[in-house]
Amino acid sequence: VEAADDRAERWRSWMIAAQRGDRDAYQHLLVDLLPFVRQMVLARTGDGAAADDVTQEVLLSIHSARHTYRPERPLVPWVRAIARNATFDWARRRARRREVELDAAAEASGDSSPQGRMLSRGLERALRSLPDAQREAVVLLKLEGLSVKEAAARSGISEGAVKLRAHRGYRALRDLIGRELL
Amino acid sequence: VSDPRSLELIRELARDLEPVRPIAPLLRALAAVVLVWAAAAAAALAAAGVQPQLFAGLYAAPGVAAVLAGLAVAGLGGLVASLALAVPGREDVARGGLAIGAAGLAVAAGIGTLLFATSPAAAAISRAGGSDHLACLVFATAVGVFPSAGVVVFAARAAAARPLVLVLAAAAGAAALGAVAAKLSCARADYAHLAVGHVLAPAVAALALALPLLFALRRLQRWPER
Numbered sequence: 001v002e003a004a005d006d007r008a009e010r011w012r013s014w015m016i017a018a019q020r021g022d023r024d025a026y027q028h029l030l031v032d033l034l035p036f037v038r039q040m041v042l043a044r045t046g047d048g049a050a051a052d053d054v055t056q057e058v059l060l061s062i063h064s065a066r067h068t069y070r071p072e073r074p075l076v077p078w079v080r081a082i083a084r085n086a087t088f089d090w091a092r093r094r095a096r097r098r099e100v101e102l103d104a105a106a107e108a109s110g111d112s113s114p115q116g117r118m119l120s121r122g123l124e125r126a127l128r129s130l131p132d133a134q135r136e137a138v139v140l141l142k143l144e145g146l147s148v149k150e151a152a153a154r155s156g157i158s159e160g161a162v163k164l165r166a167h168r169g170y171r172a173l174r175d176l177i178g179r180e181l182l
Numbered sequence: 183v184s185d186p187r188s189l190e191l192i193r194e195l196a197r198d199l200e201p202v203r204p205i206a207p208l209l210r211a212l213a214a215v216v217l218v219w220a221a222a223a224a225a226a227l228a229a230a231g232v233q234p235q236l237f238a239g240l241y242a243a244p245g246v247a248a249v250l251a252g253l254a255v256a257g258l259g260g261l262v263a264s265l266a267l268a269v270p271g272r273e274d275v276a277r278g279g280l281a282i283g284a285a286g287l288a289v290a291a292g293i294g295t296l297l298f299a300t301s302p303a304a305a306a307i308s309r310a311g312g313s314d315h316l317a318c319l320v321f322a323t324a325v326g327v328f329p330s331a332g333v334v335v336f337a338a339r340a341a342a343a344r345p346l347v348l349v350l351a352a353a354a355g356a357a358a359l360g361a362v363a364a365k366l367s368c369a370r371a372d373y374a375h376l377a378v379g380h381v382l383a384p385a386v387a388a389l390a391l392a393l394p395l396l397f398a399l400r401r402l403q404r405w406p407e408r
Contacts, residue, residue, distance in 0.1 A: 021201035030192040038185075052185040059188060063195045065341035067202035068269050078271035085270065085343045131404045160194030172404075 007032075012075045019066060030059060037083050044087040058086045060167050093174055126176035134169030141166050205340050208272065211265050215332045216258075219356060222328040223363035226321060230367040245297045249376060250365055252290030253358045256384060259283025260355020261333065267348040268337035283355060287384060290358075294381040298373040314370050318379035321364040323387040326356030330387075334395050338402030349395040350388050357387030 011032065017025035037058050042051040061082045069078050127135055140151035141162070151166075152159045206214070263279030266272040333352040342348050361383035368379065 018199065019202050019204060021199060023196045023199045026199050027192060027196035030195065031189070034188055034192070038188075052188065055185070056188055056191055059191055059195065061341070065270060068205050068340045069271075070204055070207060070269075072207075073271065081270035081273060081343075082341075134404075158194065158198055160191075160198040163191065163194065164198075 008074060008076050011079075012071075015066070015069055015075050016071045019069070019071070030062070033062075033079060034059075037079065040080065040083050041087055044084075045090065050090065054086050054090045057090070057167070058083045060164060061086055064164070064168075089171075096174070123177060126173050129176060130169050130172055134165050134172060137162050137165035138169040138173065205269070206336070208262070208265055208269065208275065211336050212262060215261055215265070215329045215336075215356075218332045219325065219329040219359050219363075222325045223360070223366075226325050227363065227367055230321065232366050233369055235369075243297075243371075245293055246365075246376060249290045249294045249297070249381060250362050252286045252288075252293065253362050253380065253384075255286030256283045256290060257286070257355045257357075257359030257362065259286055260351045260358060260384070261329065262355075264330075264333045264348045264352035264355060265336060267344055267351065268333075268340035268342045270341055270343065280351060283351065283358075287354075287358065290381050291377075294373070294377040298377050301373050314368075315375060315379040318361070318364045318368050318370075318375070319383055319386050321367070322357045322360035322380065322383035323390055325360035325363050326353060326358075326383075326387050327391065328356075329359070330356040330391060330395055331398070334399045335402065338399055342399065342403075345396055345399055346392070349392050349399060353391035353395060354384035354388040357391075358384040360387070 011029055014022075014025040014029035014032075018029060034055065038051055038055045041054045041058065042048065045051050045054060058079075062079065065082060069075065127138070130138065136155060137151065140146045140154060141148065146154065148159045148162050152162045155162065205211075259279045259282035261279075263276045263283060266276035266279055330349070330352040333356070334349065337345070337348055337352075361380040364383070365380060368375070370376075370379065
């Protein structure tokens, strides 16, 4: 069995290489981290499907926050903190889901009640407040129903970039809609 | 067995990888923010003037020096906590900063209250002075705007997980240091003014600055994608 210290040191060196742009080291790091992260997330969510979703969010967060890792610091606490934050966000979203589902139901039913109109306007405002790149990704994937590949072709960017922008857009929308409902 | 969607995502993330420059170490970020505070305080003091009897007054009333020391500790603790809250994995530093900041504030508030409550009325309230209180509160808050904005710039580049706590700690901490600077130009020696014009400054600044700082943080976080 590989010592935890050796593994941590290997991850750290891969991360340092990834910060310099080494794609192979980055892929090795993320593949190696995957079971570690999933196990940590599963222990907190207790749900396999949710754990897979949250694990992907952790991977995206690691990607977008990779510049916040300081090479002289150990990597494992940094990854743990990102996973913990993603799991907290998931738990908060789950608690809020019922309210957001009411919002979606009002949207879908074309609810013309004052509350329904207020919720529709809230969603519209939230969408409008997103940065252009995120709004485009959300609209293409969720409102126009395109696949990631089609959305990437339409926007002229890679599929990974579409996913990253959509992920950030969903997260911002959840925050904004949650705030509208409070 | 790993989820195939996760493996696909990893391939895409690796394919799009660009080199990044790691953020500044916390100590360097703190030094920069403290420098910003020093520059803002120096500019404000140059405009308002320094109280010539300050050191004689502090010598005569060591309780006042203890209140100012508590505010300084609260300020540094708040700034350390807010910077650490922006970096994943530094939660222990953030918790420590918050604890030290709260302790400093408790010392300042406790001693300030004690001085006010146990002093003769003439020393406690030498004269009514709402405008003096307000002037010191505004001084402390205005000086605090710059370092707390510095914290927000750092946090926007990093990965703030608890933005509201972060901006509250930044605003309160920066204003606590601002309240210390305000005392250098403050001519009032009574304890009522010390409590209202200086010890209250972190709370006032946190209320006044939290929302604008939060708004700025959100805007700056989105800015690179526009």
